[in-house]
Amino acid sequence: MNEYEIINNTKEQLKEIDELGEFIDLALKHLKLNNVIFNVIFVDNEYIHKLNLQYRGIDRPTDVISFALEDDKSFINMDFRVLGDIYISVDKAHEQALSYGHSLKREISFLTIHGLLHLLGYDHMVKEDEIKMFALQELILHEAGIER
Secondary structure (H helix, E strand, C coil): CEEEEECCCCCCHHHHHHHHHHHHHHHHHHHCCCCEEEEEEEHHHHHHHHHHHHHCCCCCCEEEEEHHHHHHHHECCCEEEEEEEEEEHHHHHHHHHHHCCCCHHHHHHHHHHHHHHHHHCCCCCCHHHHHHHHHHHHHHHCCCCCCC
């Protein structure tokens, strides 16, 4: 059984966040994940800026940042996987949805699957890895009926 918590640490009440569980369930099924635990935490630009500076040395807000606990082998357990935390900036999600011309639901879903894939070890530092990761993201979004 998978366990995840969606935490909204902003003042904004968004149906896109309230309805995110259905998308996460579909993504977990597609990825054939069982017995995983993780959190999706929604924050504002100020909070994610501090995280980005403290942990990545980048002095600006970002859209999503993932903290993968499986990088630390002491968190690996035979019965379940504690994946970590995904932080998403609601402010950036609004900005990017507008900039890319798609819905807030699509942007929040995209940032969620992007963060989840990072927790699973996917990366996009090299073009070849980026192609694989982004193709998988788009496939899962498409399966959920969340298009641009």
